[in-house]
Amino acid sequence: MELLFLAILVLTMAFALGSGYPVAFALPGSAIITFALAAGTGYVLEGNADAYFLHGGPISWLNAGVTNLRGVYWEVERDTLIAIPLFIFMGIMLQRSKIAEDLLVTMARLFGPIPGGLGISVVFVGALLAATTGIVGATVVAMGLISLPAMLRNNYSQPLATGAIAASGTLGQIIPPSIVLIILADQLASAVDQAGTMRKELHKIATGELSMPSEYAVVSTSAGEMFLGALVPGLVLVGLYMAYILIFAILRPKSAPAVHSEGSWDVAFWGRVFVALVPPLALIFLVLGSIIAGVATVNQAGAIGAAGAVVMAGYRLREGEERQYWPAVLFLGSLAALALVLAWTPVNIKALNTDEERLALKLALACTGGMLVALLWSGKRVLKIDNTMNEVMIETAKTSSLVFIILLGAAMLTSAFRAFGGEELVKNFLEGLPGGFWAQFVIVMVVIFVLGFFLDFIEIAVVVVPIVAPILLSDPSANITAVWLGVMIGLNIQTSFLTPPFGFALFYLRGVAPAAVKTVSIYKGVVAFISLQILALVIVGMNPALVNYLPNRVNLLAETAPPPRNPSLQTCIEEYVWEEVSTSDRVRGAIATAQGIDLSALPQSMARDLAGAFEEAGKALDALAEAQEAAKDVYAAAPAYRPVHRAVRALEKQIRMAQERADEAKTGLQRMLDTDPESLRAEYEAQLAEAEAEIAELTAQIPADWEQTYKAFAELDNRETNLRRSYRRSADQGYEPVQETLAVIEATEAFAGLEDALRDMRAKIAAIVENGYEKAELDALVEEVTELRGTVGDVEGARDVRSGVNGARSALRGRNPDPEKALAEMDEALAEWEAGVAWREAARTSVAPGLRAYLDAAGDTIGLRSKARMPDHVALSVAACRADHEDISLHF
Structure with a gap:
């Protein structure tokens, strides 16, 4: 019966459209008529309005309709639909x-x-x-x-x-x-x-x-x-x-x-060409360029287009009259001035810290005011001349309403189509x-x-x-x-x-x-x-790259681009890295040079970590080379394996469908009542027997060596996967410790600058140990220690010193303050500081240059995953790599 009502739905829609009935009402009308017919028939014949619905019933359909209505008009996630009336307005304004x-x-x-x-x-x-x-x-x-x-x-x-x-x-x-x-x-x-x-x-x-x-x-x-x-x-x-x-x-x-x-191609002709061609091109650049550059969303670009259309209409409708271009000149001048202001200094109204930023904000507001005046001026012209604005707004409202009504009607029709099992x-x-x-x-x-x-x-x-x-x-x-x-x-x-x-x-x-x-x-x-x-x-x-490349390029070059650790980017990044390291010995040479750095100035644990990092970097390159060979093995085995894989997966899918029918028959048999006719039992048993026979037949078609074939290919695939994981792990371990160590060494001046604060704090604690203290004095001292702890924590590699300061803070707090313990903790913090200053000063000249050279050489290869965002040239390579579609069915 569900198929019958599905056919009625499709035929009703086809008849309504073929008879010239408005589409905006034909779509929801077909759904309403069919739903009412199915619900009424089910209620009369079965006593249940939901009887002839494969999914849900009238109540579910009404809920779906409410959800669709809410989705089109109120959900923030679908606010791109706001761009529709904006672009419609822009188009009609330019035409009129x-x-x-x-x-x-x-x-x-x-x-x-x-x-x-x-x-x-x-x-x-x-x-x-x-x-x-x-x-x-x-x-x-x-x-x-x-x-x-x-x-x-x-x-x-x-x-x-x-x-x-x-x-x-x-x-x-x-x-x-x-x-x-x-x-x-x-x-x-x-x-x-x-x-x-x-x-x-x-x-x-x-x-x-x-x-x-x-x-x-x-x-x-x-x-x-x-x-x-x-x-x-x-x-x-x-x-x-x-x-x-x-x-x-x-x-x-x-x-x-x-x-x-x-006519001749004189200056007047080229002037007409300029006036006719440049403004539309400029509007295209502003609308599409703002989207491509990530400056504006689609909605905002639509607003830009609508405003630009009004300005263009403002001077076109006054063609040949005095002051024809004044609003457009004011608008463009204000826009250019605003661009200069923003190029001079960024304007963030929520964070104005300097006089320059405050001045820039005032200038930006003045430029925005000029643009607003030009827009209102143009709008006034469009409103008065030939009643253009009124006609454009009416046409925009009509067209936009038509689009949104069709969206709602189509949502109702789709819900009905799914309810009867059409999907x-x-x-x-x-x-x-x-x-x-x-x-x-x-x-x-x-x-x-x-x-x-x-x-x-x-x-x-x-x-x-x-x-x-x-x-x-x-x-x-x-x-x-x-x-x-x-x-x-x-x-x-x-x-x-x-x-x-x-x-x-x-x-x-x-x-x-x-x-x-x-x-x-x-x-x-x-x-x-x-x-x-x-x-x-x-x-x-x-050629899917014709479509995919540009969105990939813009996404990967944007400030909000996914980080290089994003799992979906790894294969393409590794292709880039392999291309770099296989055509040049620069990275391996940098690793060999780094392994020769004298690390004796560093603490033993740090030197051990660096030596291990250089070793892991070499392992990363070896793992990547092996992964490439493993990928070739998978590629070579795929042509013979793919047909078998597809055939077996297709058989397994048919088996699952037959198993569903068998389960339905079993459920029907289990739920039968004594009052049910025997013919129904016979029908269920026949359905079960047919499904089980189909399952047996399909199972027999699966090749006898399928398990071995699948296991052999899975081993090749897993080997490649494990080697890639090994590369990523070794690449991270071969770059991040070096990066962290260099950051610690480069913070030497900030670390050395902690001396006065640490010694002053020790002196204050020593004073209360000798002279005693009042509670208010102790509370104030705790606040100072807390502030010092934050200052020390902001310096790279000062964790041991911070630990001592934190110990002093803990000793001074609580019900039973212990100033003597706090003093001991500060002494330990100062000892850690003195030791840290000594090795840092030595490492600045003996270790840091070598680490910096290593990071520069490996940063765009094994160090990519440790960066916050990809360099532009890497992003372009990854965008091209991801532009083509890749068959991943063998992983399923």
Whole structure:
């Protein structure tokens, strides 16, 4: 019955969408109707409203709806959705203020003399508008009204002209900032959690271990990472469009001729180019650059974009009038002055310690005030001229409301889909496909592509992604990242605007195209560009580094980058270290030189630790070399082992499924009542017998030598793992003691500076021993000793001295103070200090230079794990290493 209601749910949704019912109400309406029907049928026929739900029932569904409502509107963790209305506002403001129109006209004249130049200019402007507006309808309409007539007048092929305009208008779906990417990031965030749970369970079943190593975890994503990941694929798509138009123009010059402008390229022309091109580029730089540099979150970047759009609209709407650019000049001047102030001295309003910082704060506030005045000034112009602000706000509210209502409706539909077992059905279907992950992935991409013929990008993103993404992300055979999957889906969804019968870009263009342009020509024109989008999908799919590298690079170079000890980074770091030490003898030479350092000036325990550290450093390099050889053995054995491993794991999965059916039958037999019909018992027994027979059959298919095969490969794999662990342990022990010793020696001056405080304190304690004391005097002395203990503790390597001071403090406190014991403790502290000063002074000249040279030589190799953050050149190497996907299924 659950499958029946699942079919009713899907058919109801399909009928509602096909009949033209608004999507925002078709999705939740289908869920409500199906849930009510299932609950009512269950109550009438079984006396239980939950009878025909595989998971939960009406109450659970209502709770899920409330949770989704709260998640969209109130959860702080999902605040990236706030960026949606901000970017929508930015796009509509730039479109209504005719910034896009200026850009199109100017770029068409600039690119015109090139073969296919008008078409290339359309693609170029489409890319710029995608990075500023991201509103497909507005972009297609603007380019259709302005560029299409010019292209037709110059004898451009109708299919080429219309295809270029329609396809370029859809670039806003993949080139950031994009609403699609924000929605996908939001959907993938929850999908990653589900995929992580599924992968942990898979690892537990396969290995029997309760915990999964963190380096095997599913890599999540965010809106900012989605923007970074989509940037290069978006540019690849732009390059494919331009290359196609150029090649088309060269092969068929009459269908895409060069167009020479009648005017001259004088100073006035280049001024128009500057005014039309530079502000949008500057806005792109501010929005995307602030995200890439880590200066702003996606929400903050959206606010920057909205403010920039208002300023640009403020001067564009006053074109040709007096004081046209004054607000923009004030804004840019204030921004430049603020940048200079922050470059002069950092401003932290919570910690103003110097007069310079206070002055810098005042100047920063003045600059911010100037920017605010310019923004309000521009806003006043936009509000008064042509009622632009009012229209933009209304359109923003409408579009944003549509997006959020669809999000809520899709959440309700997804909950219903899961309640009737749809998710398990899809999962079992995908996992049952031959060919593993890539077969599943191709099927999902094909389904999304086909759905694009009928559904909008939002429906696909919020309905399909939550169902299929956890299945794809959890598969260890591909170990894909969420950002790569999101970008691939985003590229695929982009075709939904071009594919008939419901390609919205086609409708937008048909609405503004001249009557001479046939609808068939528009459809013919987009075929080539749809093919280019599929080609871009293939290119990005085969080269995941195009997506993953930039987010990795930004994350690893950021101030909040994970430390080098992060488990997920270790393999790539070790690859870098091996490349360094295998091509140069610098590190081994530094170890040999360090072993020759005269350590006689140091205390015996410290000298012993240093000698052991140098020995461990050599062991680390040997272990790393052995680990590389072990990795080669694993790599050589994997091709023969992998097919057997996959076949056995697939059989074991089927056995588990059959065992679940057997357990269900056993449970049914145990719970049978005397009043139950015998036919039910016979049904359970038949189900049990069938499941047990299937288990026996599947078990017999497992190769007889599987245990030996698995054990042999596991030994190779464990050897590599143990050698890597040995390297990491020896690397830490071979670097950290040296680092700590050098820090102690370099603190010699601070250590020597403790003498006066220690001797003064001893004198004060000696005075109370000789002359006696009052309680108030003793309490004050205890406070002084406590302060001294903190001072001593701040000096590297003064632990023994601090111990003596602490002993004196303890002796002076409590019910029975013992000043004489305190004096003895201070004498011991002074003795430790005198001994420490002596060896430190000697070590500064005889030991410290050698230790410093050793740390400098080994710091970027075996010392990497001991650093707080990776050096930039190492981070770049690790980012490139982690950009490709790695098959980790053999560990499962």
